[in-house]
Amino acid sequence: MVQGTGSNVGKSLLVAGLCRVFARRGLQVRPFKPQNMSNNAAVTADGGEIGRAQALQARAAGVAPSVHMNPVLLKPQSEIGSQVVVQGHVVGTVRAREYQFWKPRLLEAVLDSFGRLSDEADLVLVEGAGSASEVNLRAGDIANMGFARAADVPVVLVGDIDRGGVIASLVGTKAVLDEADAAMIKGFIVNRFRGDPALFDEGMRIIAERTGWTAMGLVPHFADAVRLPAEDGLGLRRAGTRRRNASVVIAVPVTPWISNFDDLDPLREEPGIDVVLVEPGEPLPVDAALVLLPGSKTTIDDLLYIRAQGWDIDLKAHVRQGGQVLGLCGGYQMLGQRIEDPFGIEGEAGRSVEGLGLLDVATTLTAKKHLEAVTGVTIPDGTPLSGYEIHIGQTSGPDASDRAFARLDAGRLDGAVSADGRVAGTYVHGLFTDDRQRKRWLERLGAESSGLAYEALVDDILDRFADHLEAYLDCDRLFAISAR
Missing domain, CATH: 3.40.50.880 (Class I glutamine amidotransferase (GATase) domain)
Structure with a gap:
């Protein structure tokens, strides 16, 4: 399970890239996100809807998207309420405060879907939601440590160095988690590094020393990641200026x-x-x-x-x-x-x-x-x-x-x-x-049309991102953790 120190640290794309890495090794791979919140949805082959990020991950794994890859999807309809989609179909609309009481009964559907995917795959890559350190929401959690504990899934924690404070965010997560939750984390990844990776060797050593977790890799910034379909509004406003030469x-x-x-x-x-x-x-x-x-x-x-x-x-x-x-x-x-x-x-x-x-x-x-x-x-x-x-x-x-x-x-x-x-x-x-x-x-x-083959472009980016991860992550160790 890939969890993050916060939202938008790159969990979705890391899971997509790892799906392509392990699928290219001949494994049957399935992506899974217990709970997602997004208004970017995709239609599945089995007649439901899931978050678009899981559809991209399924594509990276070379399989058709299924409702079981994202059993709980929250689609915000207001600042305080969301439509709730369970295993692909709408079951109601709920306010944020009320949703806390829904979580325990939704865990049954989450574990059912996870079990179905596990039965058909060699490897299930699970994506967490938001931040693993939101201990104020830990009771009834189905998206991060609550799921990891219920399904007994080992966790790798991702921090984003591009936003700053990555040492504090990773070490701080260890500090706020209770002992049993922290024990689920087997390693960490530092994502989106810019510059000479050797300059952060000491940072990686400090994080490993303070947390007791294994360093799985320092992933340099991958510029073309922004060209892949985004999960939420942060991807909508991706950086760029107007094309003055556009017709x-x-x-x-x-x-x-x-x-x-x-x-x-x-x-x-x-x-x-x-x-x-x-x-x-x-x-x-x-x-x-x-x-x-x-x-x-x-x-x-x-x-x-x-x-x-x-x-x-x-x-x-x-x-x-x-x-x-x-x-x-x-x-x-x-x-x-x-x-x-x-x-x-x-x-x-x-x-x-x-x-x-x-x-x-x-x-x-x-x-x-x-x-x-x-x-x-x-x-x-x-x-x-x-x-x-x-x-x-x-x-x-x-x-x-x-x-x-x-x-x-x-x-x-x-x-x-x-x-x-x-x-x-x-x-x-x-x-x-x-x-x-x-x-x-x-x-x-x-x-004039450029002759772009868009679907081929997406697959090319996924392949190059998988190459990128193979170069900078210890993918063999990641697989060994999952196969414990």
């Missing part, structure tokens, strides 16, 4: 409950595209050829946020001036005339909110979540598409029935297009991951 600007308003924003990643890889994240208080850039509204975990609240920022006015001006708009999933719902919430899916029952009015459709939020991998073609050009749907709600209206966005192989229509063709919406995520669709959109916007 096309795509503007993306950043809302509080944005979800599945890895839809943007393939566009960011295109040299002719400048993906501009529009932050609160900023206007939509006047030079944008396309405004893209991503998915949302809480569509109505994000719609009201867009209106509060004045982006609704900017959007209408953008369309009047010949610009294009594309809404994905929740973004598609926002583009319609109204969103109705008769059952209180996103808050108070009976709420009805005026949409952005750029598509002649309306959406009713329903209790049943639609989860499905899809293929088909866009209308009228016949360009193939592949992706997945993960949404709540049904959308209908003239722009959907008369001018659907796509015809799916499942025998139904998807999405809608405005009469002038400038505004479109679809429930299909992963649209731009499909090289054929991305090429079509680039041509439509006046940019």
